[in-house]
Amino acid sequence: MRFLVDAMLEKLAEWLRILGYDTVSASDLSILDDDYLLDIAEYEDRILLTKDRELYERARKEGVSTLLVEGNDVEEQLAFLVRKGTIELKDAPSLERCPRCNGILRKANRSEVKGQVPMGVYMSREEFWICTSCGQVYWKGSHWTRIKEFVERIREKLDKG
Ligand SMILES: [Zn+2]
DSSP states (O other), X not given: OEEEEOGGGHHHHHHHHHTTOEXXXXXXTTOOOHXXXXXXXXXXXXXXXXXXXXXXXXXXXXXXXXXXXXXXXXXXXXXXXXXXXXXXXXSSOOSSBOTTTOOBEEEXXXXXXXXXXXXXXXXXXXXXXXXXXXXXXXXXXXXXXXXXXXXXXXXXXXXXX
């Protein structure tokens, strides 16, 4: 399951990556043109996620897999995708994809991240991940806890129906 999101769904792209989904965003690719956007979706076999009804209709007409995303914030949007059966709420963060650039993450040795993370983090953590594309380093910190809480909130929302 691979996605292409339109420029209005930038935040959603980040969260799909946190959940481990291969997600490209129109603004990352500097795609301003709908024709090109549809071509990329088709070529890379990605599901186009959009909030633009016109674009959605066009995609359908041209046989590009697409979903008109409902929800005004990323929490509602993710819940929508789960209800649709498009994604699953896995244990987040999945640590497969870089939230920033969609690059693949790999485990890093402490020595590799020396000087690249705050010293306190370096001293107190054992596990690090690094993006093979942009070089961003990740570790279990407060952001980590917030991600878990966020996903938990969506789960509760879905349980309530
Ligand atoms: Zn990256």
